[in-house]
Amino acid sequence: MNAVALFPTANPRIKSAFEELLAFGWKNAASCLFPVIIFVLLAVSKVVHVPHVPRYDLLLVLCLAIQIAMVRLGLETKREALIITVFHALGLMMEIHKVRLGAWAYPEEAYTKVCGVPLYSGFMYASVASFMCQAWHRLQLRFDGFPRPAIAFAFAAAIYINFMTNYLLPDVRWVLVALLVIAFRKAHVSFVAKDRVRRMPLLLSFTLIGTFVWIAENIGTYLGAWRYPHQANGWEPVHVSKLVSWALLVIVSLVLVNLLARKPESR
Numbered sequence: 054m055n056a057v058a059l060f061p062t063a064n065p066r067i068k069s070a071f072e073e074l075l076a077f078g079w080k081n082a083a084s085c086l087f088p089v090i091i092f093v094l095l096a097v098s099k100v101v102h103v104p105h106v107p108r109y110d111l112l113l114v115l116c117l118a119i120q121i122a123m124v125r126l127g128l129e130t131k132r133e134a135l136i137i138t139v140f141h142a143l144g145l146m147m148e149i150h151k152v153r154l155g156a157w158a159y160p161e162e163a164y165t166k167v168c169g170v171p172l173y174s175g176f177m178y179a180s181v182a183s184f185m186c187q188a189w190h191r192l193q194l195r196f197d198g199f200p201r202p203a204i205a206f207a208f209a210a211a212i213y214i215n216f217m218t219n220y221l222l223p224d225v226r227w228v229l230v231a232l233l234v235i236a237f238r239k240a241h242v243s244f245v246a247k248d249r250v251r252r253m254p255l256l257l258s259f260t261l262i263g264t265f266v267w268i269a270e271n272i273g274t275y276l277g278a279w280r281y282p283h284q285a286n287g288w289e290p291v292h293v294s295k296l297v298s299w300a301l302l303v304i305v306s307l308v309l310v311n312l313l314a315r316k317p318e319s320r
Contacts, residue, residue: 072247073246073247073249074246076246076247077192077244077246077247080188080191080192080246081188081192083187083191084184084187084188084191084192085184085187086123086128086183086187087119087120087123087179087180087183087184087187088180088181088183088184088269090119091116091176091177091180092269092272092273092276094112094115094116095112095273095276095277095278096276098111098112099276099277107161107162107163107164108161108163109159109161109162109163109165109166109171109173110163110164110165110171110173112171112173113165113171113172113173113176116173116176120134120137120176129183129186129187133183133186133187136182136186136309136310137179137182137183137186138179139182139309140175140178140179140181140182140306140309141175141176141178141179142175143178143213143305144174144175144176144177144178144179145167145170145172145174145175145178146217147178147213147216147217148170148174148175149167149168149169149170150217152168152169152170153168153169154220155282156220156281156282157279157280157281157282158279158280158282159171159174159279159280160277160280161277174278174279177273177278178302181262181266181302181303181306182306182309182310184262185306185307185310186310189310192244192245192246193243193244193245194242194243194244195242195243195244196240196241196242196243196255196311197240197241197242197243197252198237198239198240198241198255199237199240199255199311200236200237200240202311202312204236205308205311205312206308206312208229208232208233208236208304208308209304209305209308209309211229212226212229212301212302212304212305213305215229216298216301216302226297226298226301227297229301230297230301233256233301233304234256237255237256237259238256240254240255240256241253241254241255242255242258259300259303259304259307260300262299262300262303263296263297263299263300263301263302263303264296264299264300266299266302266303267291267293267295267296267299270291270295270299271290271291274288274291275288
């Protein structure tokens, strides 16, 4: 169904804008394939139990199978799979550290737990990288005013280190936010939804993606993927302050994807 069918008497400019909006929405939805599959698995595994197979172990096996299938079917390149693997490792290290500090917990039993963290959990971080990799080629992303690679990588490293040390050392996330606003204030991302190049301030895209990840985090905790201390007696919404954390994580993801996915690769 297209805009002409929906609005046969509409102004051509309105039709074109609506078609472009539909194309933008569809390409973003298609880029979310892996994250959506993870949430479907979380929802189904909450009500459907496989005898003698712990839920977290089953999720790990299914996530691995889906990643292999996406590469085999050409939905993901080998380089993109490598990027996702890197994010899985970075996410898992952060999970182990945060769980040891009591920031959140994985209450269910599993054979594939390391220091209280199920191995499947790294795929929730990897799903952010998967979305970016998919959006990269579907929307033909291009960046203008992006800081030099060394500066961008330094920001990504500082954000990750702060996530790992903010329980032991002063939390400097707001200092990083201020510096990021200065460094990225002129940066824009260009994309093609249909047939025209559009531009968006990169800081706005960080905020929007971070917001969607925060919404996904609320869904994930509701489905029992993990649990924050304030949810010990029942589910409650994740605090809105987590929006900043996720927006910063999006920056780490984008910087690493930008560095690792620079060269074109045949699909």
